[in-house]
Amino acid sequence: MQLMLLLSGSARVRVCGVPRSVSRAAAVKPRASVPAKSSGYPAVCTPSPEPRAHTVSAPGLAPPATRLEDFEYHWKLILNFYQNYDDSSKIHIEDTRIPHHLNQMLQLIVDEEKEQQGGTVGPCLEAIVQRSICLLDALTVFAAADRPPGARALALTTSTTLLRRTRHACVNSPHVYRPLQRMLIQCSENPASPTEKDEVELLLTLCGLVRKEPGLANIFTTPFVEDKTSLLTIPEDILKIIPLKTKNQTPKKNPLFEVELPQNPLQNDNQVVLRACEGIMIVSSLPDDDIANLVTSCSPVCENLIEKLVAKYKCIPANTDPCDVDHLNITWGYVAHDFGDKSYHKFHGYRELTTFFSWLDYCDTLMKECHPIIAAHLARTFRQNFLEGTVECGLMDLHHTVLVTAIISKCLKVIDSTEFINGYSLKLDIDLLAYREAMKQLQHEDHVNEQISDILSHEGLTAIDKAESNENIHRIINSFLLLLPRAILSDPVGSDYEQYIHDAHRHYQHIKSLTTEGIIKLMTIAIDKLEPIQHKMRVRYSIRGGANLMLANIYSIPIQAWLDITSNFNWPTEYHYVDTAASSTHSYDSRPEADIHLDECLYQRKPIKNANTCCTDSENCSQTCNFSQKLVFKHQDDKTMSKMEEECFDEGPFLTMLFKLLAELPSHPYQINLQLTSIISKLAMLPHPYLHEYLLNPMLSTSKKTRTLFKTLQELAHKLTIEIPRIKNYRG
Amino acid sequence: MAYAYLFKYIIIGDTGVGKSCLLLQFTDKRFQPVHDLTIGVEFGARMITIDGKQIKLQIWDTAGQEAFRSITRSYYRGAAGALLVYDITRRDTFNHLTTWLEDARQHSNSNMVIMLIGNKSDLESRREVKKEEGEAFAREHGLVFMETSAKTAANVEEAFINTAKEIYEKIQEGVFDINNEANGIKIGPQHSTGGGAGGAGGAGAGGAAGGGCC
Numbered sequence: 001m002q003l004m005l006l007l008s009g010s011a012r013v014r015v016c017g018v019p020r021s022v023s024r025a026a027a028v029k030p031r032a033s034v035p036a037k038s039s040g041y042p043a044v045c046t047p048s049p050e051p052r053a054h055t056v057s058a059p060g061l062a063p064p065a066t067r068l069e070d071f072e073y074h075w076k077l078i079l080n081f082y083q084n085y086d087d088s089s090k091i092h093i094e095d096t097r098i099p100h101h102l103n104q105m106l107q108l109i110v111d112e113e114k115e116q117q118g119g120t121v122g123p124c125l126e127a128i129v130q131r132s133i134c135l136l137d138a139l140t141v142f143a144a145a146d147r148p149p150g151a152r153a154l155a156l157t158t159s160t161t162l163l164r165r166t167r168h169a170c171v172n173s174p175h176v177y178r179p180l181q182r183m184l185i186q187c188s189e190n191p192a193s194p195t196e197k198d199e200v201e202l203l204l205t206l207c208g209l210v211r212k213e214p215g216l217a218n219i220f221t222t223p224f225v226e227d228k229t230s231l232l233t234i235p236e237d238i239l240k241i242i243p244l245k246t247k248n249q250t251p252k253k254n255p256l257f258e259v260e261l262p263q264n265p266l267q268n269d270n271q272v273v274l275r276a277c278e279g280i281m282i283v284s285s286l287p288d289d290d291i292a293n294l295v296t297s298c299s300p301v302c303e304n305l306i307e308k309l310v311a312k313y314k315c316i317p318a319n320t321d322p323c324d325v326d327h328l329n330i331t332w333g334y335v336a337h338d339f340g341d342k343s344y345h346k347f348h349g350y351r352e353l354t355t356f357f358s359w360l361d362y363c364d365t366l367m368k369e370c371h372p373i374i375a376a377h378l379a380r381t382f383r384q385n386f387l388e389g390t391v392e393c394g395l396m397d398l399h400h401t402v403l404v405t406a407i408i409s410k411c412l413k414v415i416d417s418t419e420f421i422n423g424y425s426l427k428l429d430i431d432l433l434a435y436r437e438a439m440k441q442l443q444h445e446d447h448v449n450e451q452i453s454d455i456l457s458h459e460g461l462t463a464i465d466k467a468e469s470n471e472n473i474h475r476i477i478n479s480f481l482l483l484l485p486r487a488i489l490s491d492p493v494g495s496d497y498e499q500y501i502h503d504a505h506r507h508y509q510h511i512k513s514l515t516t517e518g519i520i521k522l523m524t525i526a527i528d529k530l531e532p533i534q535h536k537m538r539v540r541y542s543i544r545g546g547a548n549l550m551l552a553n554i555y556s557i558p559i560q561a562w563l564d565i566t567s568n569f570n571w572p573t574e575y576h577y578v579d580t581a582a583s584s585t586h587s588y589d590s591r592p593e594a595d596i597h598l599d600e601c602l603y604q605r606k607p608i609k610n611a612n613t614c615c616t617d618s619e620n621c622s623q624t625c626n627f628s629q630k631l632v633f634k635h636q637d638d639k640t641m642s643k644m645e646e647e648c649f650d651e652g653p654f655l656t657m658l659f660k661l662l663a664e665l666p667s668h669p670y671q672i673n674l675q676l677t678s679i680i681s682k683l684a685m686l687p688h689p690y691l692h693e694y695l696l697n698p699m700l701s702t703s704k705k706t707r708t709l710f711k712t713l714q715e716l717a718h719k720l721t722i723e724i725p726r727i728k729n730y731r732g
Numbered sequence: 733m734a735y736a737y738l739f740k741y742i743i744i745g746d747t748g749v750g751k752s753c754l755l756l757q758f759t760d761k762r763f764q765p766v767h768d769l770t771i772g773v774e775f776g777a778r779m780i781t782i783d784g785k786q787i788k789l790q791i792w793d794t795a796g797q798e799a800f801r802s803i804t805r806s807y808y809r810g811a812a813g814a815l816l817v818y819d820i821t822r823r824d825t826f827n828h829l830t831t832w833l834e835d836a837r838q839h840s841n842s843n844m845v846i847m848l849i850g851n852k853s854d855l856e857s858r859r860e861v862k863k864e865e866g867e868a869f870a871r872e873h874g875l876v877f878m879e880t881s882a883k884t885a886a887n888v889e890e891a892f893i894n895t896a897k898e899i900y901e902k903i904q905e906g907v908f909d910i911n912n913e914a915n916g917i918k919i920g921p922q923h924s925t926g927g928g929a930g931g932a933g934g935a936g937a938g939g940a941a942g943g944g945c946c
Contacts, residue, residue, distance in 0.1 A: 110766055164769040208771035211799045271775070278772035278803050285802040329914045331809050369802035 068123040071108045074101040075133050085148070093150035102158045105135065110165050121170060129173045136179035143183055156198035159183060163205045171209055177219045180206065200275040207279040214288050277332065277362055280305075284370035292371035302378045305363055306385045312356040313390060313407075320349030322406035330354055330414075332362035353407075360411060367417035375417065649706040651694075658683075659712045666723065680709065736785040739899055740792070740916035741892070742807055744832055745817035746825040747796030750851040753882035754817065755793045758892050763883050770795040772803045780893055782900050788920070789896060801835075808839035812908070812916030813847065813895045818866075820850045820879065821858040826865065833873060841915055843907055847876045847895045854881040 065073070078101050093099065105124070112122030127133040142155035159180065163169050170176050184206070187199040210216045284295060295301055324347045363382070367375045391408060651659070661668065661676050668676070684695045693700065698710040743751040752770050757763055759776040774793040779786055792811070794804035808814075814836055818825040829848070836846065848870045850861060863879055870877030876894060880887040899917070902908050908915050 107766075161768065164771070165766055204771050205769075208769070208795075208800065212797065275772065281803055282772070282800060329912060331914075332806070365806045369805070 066123075067108050067112050068127065071105055071124040071127065072133065074104045074108075075135065077101050078138070087147065089148070091148050093148045093154050096148065098151070099154055102154065106158065106162055106165065109162070113166055113168070121168065125166070125168075125170060129170045129175055131175040134175075136176060140179040140182045140186070143186055152193075153195045153198045156183070156187075156195060156202050160198070160202045160205050163202075163209060169209070171213075171216055172219065181219075197272050197275075200272045200279070204275050204279045204282070207282045211282045211286060214286050214291070217286065217288065217291050277366075281366055281369055284366065284374045286371065289371070289373065292373035295371075295374050296377040302374065302381045303385065305366070305378065306381045309356070309359050309363060309382070310386055310390045312352070312359050313386070316352045316356060316403075316407065317349045318403065320353065320403055321347065322403045324349065325353060325403070325406040325410050328353060328357055328410070330357040330361060332358045332365060356407075357410070357414065361414065364415045364417050649702065651707060656707070659707050659709070662709075662712050663716055665716055666720065684709075734786060735779065735788040735920040737900070737903070737910075737920055738788045738790060738918040739812045739896055740790045740810060741813045741815065741895065742792045742794055742804075742811045743815045743817060744794055744804070744836060745796055745815075745849075746819070746822075746828050746832075749796065749817045749819040749822070749825050750882045751796060751815075751817050752793050754815065754849070754851060754880065754888060754891070755791055757882045757885050757888045759791070761885070763885070765883075769797070771800060773807050778892075780896060782893070782897055785900075786920070787896055787900070789892060791892075805835070805839055808836060809841075810914050810916045811840055811844055812899050813845045814840070815847050815849050815891060815895065816875070817849045817851050818861070819852050820861045820863075820866075821852050821855050823860040826850075826861045826869075829869060843902060843915065845876070845895055845898045845902065846873075847878065847891055847898075848873075849891055850877075850879040851882055853879040853886060854884045 078098060081096065081098060109122070109124050109128075112124050116122050121129060128135050131137075136159070139155040139159055142151040144152075146152040163171070171180070183202065187203065193199070280301065284292070284301075286292070363378065367378055370378070391404060658676065658680060661672075662680070665673055665676070680695070684692065695709045700708060700710070702708060702711075743755060745751055747769075748767060752768065752774060753763060755774065755776045759778045770793060772795060776791045776793065777788060778791075779788050781787070792807050794800075794807060816829065816832055816836065818829055820826075833846070836844070848866060850863065850866045866879065867877050869875075876898060878887050878891050878894070880891050882888060899908070903910055903917065908917055910917050910919055
C-alpha cells in the first residue's frame with residue numbers, strides 16, 4: 001500500500017516542467033524507436049495493458065515521439081502495472097514487463113547521453129534529476145518491498161547498470177543520491193539475503209564512482225537526512241562511506257564476509273567476497289587525507305580485516321605438517337576459484353592454510369595500494385591484534401611452536417608492503433625468524449644510514465682508518481682469535497694464527513677490489529672459526545629439540561647474493577665520521593645534535609592520533625617511525641637529567657636477541673648454534689659499513705653497558721673457559 | 733570438468749577499447765553494444781582444445797580506468813597470458829600501449845605471453861591506427877599481434893586460442909614451470925603429468941584419473 005502511495009504520488013508530480021503534455025506521452029501511439037513486444041516476455045501475466053502493438057498500423061499520423069516521451073511512456077506503464085498489481089498473484093518480476101520497461105528507460109538515457117555535447121544532461125536524465133520521474137525512488141521502494149518477488153534484485157541491478165552505463169549519472173544531485181543512500185542502508189539491513197551479490201555490485205559501483213570523483217565521498221560521509229521536514233537522522237555511522245564498507249565487514253550488519261570461501265565453495269559467494277574486497281581497496285586508495293583519517297578513526301574496517309585474519313589463522317589445524325607451509329603460493333584474487341578440484345585436499349590443512357594466506361595477501365596488497373594513513377593503521381592493528389594478540393600466545397604452547405614458526409616465517413616471506421613489514425615487530429621472540437625481518441627492514445630502510453651514523457657518532461666509535469685498514473685487520477682477527485679458550489684449542493695459538501693469516505691473506509687478495517667487503521669476509525671467517533668449539537661441545541650439548549631443524553630453510557641465500565641484493569639500496573660504501581674530533585673518546589658534545597636529528601625524524605612521521613599502545617617512550621617513538629625496529633637511542637623521560645653515564649646504545653630487539661642467544665650458546669642444541677652463527681656472519685656480510693663497524697670492530701669504544709658482538713663473544717669465551725675443565729675426558 | 737591444463741589470462745588496455753566485449757564474445761558468443769564500466773575485475777572461463785587436450789581458460793577482465801589500477805595491478809600476478817587491447821579508432825589508446833606493457837612486465841612473471849589486439853576492426857571507416865603500426869609495435873616488443881572485432885566476432889576465438897597455443901608451446905619447451913602456480917598454469921586434476929612433473933600432485937592425479945578424456 002505504501003508503495004502504491006509513493007508511486008502514484010510521484011506520478012502526479014512528474015508533470016511539472018515537462019513541456020509536452022502528459023496526456024500525449026501517455027497516449028498510446030506508435031513508437032518506431034521502441035521494439036514492440038519483441039522481447040520475449042510472456043505477456044499473459046502482464047497486468048498492464050500494452051495496446052501499442054495494435055496501433056502500429058497507423059504510422060505517420062503523429063510525429064515520432066521524442067525520447068523523453070518514450071521515457072515517460074515506459075514509466076507510465078510501470079506505474080500502471082503497480083496500480084493494478086494484485087499481491088496475491090505469485091508472478092515473478094521476470095515474468096512481467098517491468099524489466100523490459102526499465103531496460104528501455106536505461107537505454108534511452110544511454111542513447112541521449114551519446115548525443116549530448118560536453119557532458120550536459122539530456123531531458124530523460126534531467127527528468128530524474130528534477131524528480132519529475134522518480135525512477136530512483138521507485139527502485140528504492142522496489143528493493144525494500146520486493147514485490148513482485150524478484151523486484152529487489154531487479155532494482156539493485158538496474159541501479160548498478162544505470163551508474164555504470166552512464167558517464168554522468170548526476171550522483172551529486174540529491175534526487176539521485178538520496179535514493180541511493182536509502183538503498184545502501186537497505187543493503188546493510190538484510191544480512192545473508194539472496195540478493196547479496198547484487199548488493200555488493202551496487203556497493204562496488206558506488207565505491208568506484210567515489211574513487212573516480214572523490215568529491216562524491218562527502219555524500220556518503222555526511223549523515224543521512226531523511227527529509228528536510230522531519231530531519232530524521234539515521235545513525236551517523238551507517239551512512240559514511242566507510243561504514244558502508246564496514247557493513248561489508250561487521251558480521252552483525254553485513255553478511256558479505258560471513259559467507260566465507262571454505263564453508264561454501266560456490267562461485268557466487270566467492271565473488272561476493274572478492275567484490276567486497278575490491279570495494280574496500282578502491283575506497284581506501286582514495287588520495288584524500290580526510291577520508292583516510294575517517295577510515296582509521298570512525299570505521300572498524302582495519303580491525304575487522306585483521307580480525308578476519310586472526311580467525312582464519314585460528315582455523316589452521318594444529319597437526320598440519322609445517323613442511324607443507326613453505327610450498328604454498330597463494331594470491332588473494334585467484335584462490336576463490338581454485339577450490340573445486342582435487343587440489344582442495346592436497347594435504348591436511350591445505351584449505352585452511354590457503355584461506356589464511358590468501359587473506360594475508362589481500363591485506364598485504366591492500367596495504368601497498370591504500371592511503372599511507374590507512375596502511376599505517378592497518379599495520380599497527382596487525383601487530384597488536386595478530387602478532388601480539390594471537391601468534392605470541394601460540395608460541396608459548398610448545399606443541400605448536402614449530403607450526404607457528406613455520407607459518408610466521410612464511411608470512412614474512414610473502415608480504416612485501418613496507419608498512420606491513422613495519423608492523424612485523426620483533427616483539428616476538430621467535431628463535432631466528434627475526435633474521436629475515438631484519439633483512440627486509442634493512443632492505444626497505446631509508447633512514448638506516450643516518451641512524452646508524454648517528455648512533456655511532458653518539459657512541460664516539462673509533463672507525464678503522466681506511467689507510468690503516470690492512471694493519472687493523474690483523475689486530476681485529478687476532479682479537480677474535482684470542483677469544484678462543486686455550487683449553488679447546490688443539491694447537492698452540494701461534495701456529496693456528498699463522499695458518500689462519502695465511503688463509504686470510506689468500507682470501508684478501510682474492511677480494512681485494514672490494515675493500516670493505518673484503519674486511520667483512522675476513523671477519524666472517526674469523527667468526528666461523530669459532531664454530532669448531534661448538535662442534536666439540538656437541539657431545540655434551542646434543543640435540544634437544546630436533547624440530548628446530550626446520551629453521552634451516554628460513555635462510556638459504558648464499559653470501560654473494562647479499563651483495564647483489566643490496567647493491568641498489570644506496571647504502572654508503574664507506575664509513576664516514578660524523579664527528580672526527582670526538583671519535584677517540586666518548587663524545588658527549590655530539591649527543592644533542594644527534595637527538596635533535598632523531599626527534600625530527602620521529603615527529604615528522606607522527607600524524608597518527610591514537611598511538612594507544614602502552615609502550616615506553618622509546619618504543620612509542622619508534623612505532624611512529626617508518627620502521628619500528630631500527631637502532632634508536634633510548635630516550636630518557638627526563639631530558640634534563642645527566643645522561644652521560646646512563647645513555648647506552650640500543651641495538652634493537654633483533655640484535656639483542658641474537659646476542660642473548662649467542663651468550664647462551666652452550667645450552668642450545670647444536671643445530672641452533674649453527675643457525676645462529678650463520679645468521680650473525682651473514683648479517684656481518686651485509687655490505688653496510690656502519691653495520692660492519694658495530695658488529696666487527698673489537699676496538700670500538702663503547703659505553704660499558706652497550707652490548708657488542710665482541711663483548712658477547714668475550715663473555716662466552718670466559719664462560720667456556722671455566723666450564724670446559726669440568727667436563728670429564730673432554731679431550732678424549 | 734576435466735581439463736589437462738588451466739591457464740590464467742588477463743585482459744588489459746585503456747577504458748572503452750572493448751575488453752569486456754571481447755571476453756563476452758569469447759565466453760558467451762554475443763555482443764553487447766552498450767559500454768558498462770568495469771569496476772575492479774570481471775571473470776570469465778571457457779574450455780578450448782589444443783593438440784587434442786582440453787584446456788580451461790580462466791580470464792580476468794580488468795578495469796581500464798586509472799582510478800582502479802590499484803585493483804588490476806594485483807591481478808597481474810599469476811597470469812600466464814595477457815591480451816593487451818587497443819582501439820583502432822582511437823589513437824590515444826594505441827599511444828598508451830607502452831605504459832600498459834611496462835605495467836604488465838613489472839607486475840607479472842617474465843614468461844607471460846602477451847598478445848597485442850587492435851579491436852573494433854569492423855569500424856574500418858573510423859580507423860585511426862593502421863594495421864601496420866600495430867604489427868610494428870608487436871614486432872618491436874616481441875608480442876603476437878591480431879586485429880579483432882568483438883562485434884562481428886572476427887578473430888576473437890583466434891586471439892584467445894593463439895595465446896593459449898603460445899603458452900602451450902612454452903610449456904612443451906619447458907619454459908614454464910608448471911608446478912609453480914605463480915606462473916598462471918595449473919595441471920588439471922585428471923591429467924597425468926607423464927614425465928618428471930610428479931611431486932605432490934602426481935599421487936593424487938594418478939588416483940583420480942579415469943574420466944572421459946579422449
